[in-house]
Amino acid sequence: MSSASGVMLTRHEATPSGPGSLGSFYTLVTLLLGMKPGEHEYKVMGLAPYAPARETERAVAALGKVFTMTEGKPSRFEWRRRGPLYRALLEATLGLRFDGIAGGAQQILEEALVRWARVARQRYGGERLALGGGVFMNVKANMLIADETWLGDLFVFPSCGDESNAVGAAYLGYLDLCAESGGKAAPKPFGPAYLGPDIQESEIEAVIKGRNLASRYRVSEHTAIEEKIAELLVSDGVVARCAGRMEFGARALGNRSILANPSDHRVVDLINRMIKSRDFWMPFAPTVLREREGDYLLNPKSFASPYMMLAFPTNAKRRDEIVAAIHPQDGTARAHILDEAWNPGYYRVIREFERRTGIGAVLNTSFNLHGEPLVCSPEDAVDTFERSGLPHLALGHWLVSKK
CATH class of the missing domain: 3.30.420.40 (ATPase, nucleotide binding domain)
Known part of the structure; x- marks a missing residue:
């Protein structure tokens, strides 16, 4: 303490x-x-x-x-x-x-x-x-x-291992530098947790060409990839997304995530068969737009939950809209509440899904095979996609779909 x-x-x-x-x-x-x-x-x-x-x-x-x-x-x-x-x-x-x-x-x-x-x-x-x-x-x-x-x-704090010491060391180093220079220390709060490696379009194109993906899958480029993901969530239910900088910490927060329609209870078994192989009692979780949290979550103090580190009771009247992303026994949700400024691209995906369905949330689970680490690079994402039953991979602005 x-x-x-x-x-x-x-x-x-x-x-x-x-x-x-x-x-x-x-x-x-x-x-x-x-x-x-x-x-x-x-x-x-x-x-x-x-x-x-x-x-x-x-x-x-x-x-x-x-x-x-x-x-x-x-x-x-x-x-x-x-x-x-x-x-x-x-x-x-x-x-x-x-x-x-x-x-x-x-x-x-x-x-x-x-x-x-x-x-x-x-x-x-x-x-x-x-x-x-x-x-x-x-x-x-x-x-x-x-x-x-x-x-x-x-x-x-969104991470619990030794890697979190690096964040504390950075703050401490900043304070030491301020003390040495005589400057006034004004540390900023820990913000968006997208601190990992970024993905370059050249990397994506190299993986698509190097692994000859176009000969085995439907490969297409989309300037408005967020709209395409939303369309697929409505029609097919499940899309893996690998874009931007990787998340730091224990949770997937949209950039290395498997996304699904949260109102379709069938996607729970579908995702488990495709890739996750979770124990039957383990729930999935939602990402909820900040503007829509009151529709789905009971959060009277409006606490932020940008790292998926809090569970919330859910609103019984709207629970059917996120039924696949709550605990089926007690109705709670380990919610990621998303502000647009923290991840504009992921926010647009959910907005486009909302425009089509009226639901301001998606099911969000980590993009990895059971027992393996979260994917990081385009190579990781394609490898996991090929070894799983996932139907679609949104890789940057590219979409890879199994025929």
């Missing part, structure tokens, strides 16, 4: 990494459920809403015998049991349903993080929160923190 004054941060409390951290607890639960620790925690979060309330309560009670949360200084997560922690969890949860364990772990995580947010405010003041790290990739917990009545603004 740290507090900020101007450009200065003061750290007040910290929990050492390792077994005593809340993240380690959630990772052990991931392993307990037969999933890959350090990678599949998001699956536990996605599974949790399916647990019946009674099963969740049983799991919370059982897990509470293994550890507790304290509000001392620092506030911390403490194991009640000594010895191998995985064995302690295994013994405590024997006989419990797998979805109940997920629900219990998620509830414990949510309650702990909300408590810590309240403790931070009580001890150090303030009505604005900045969150970062792997635990805060849990968008459901972030949603509950955002719902705190005292909270006026919320920022969740």
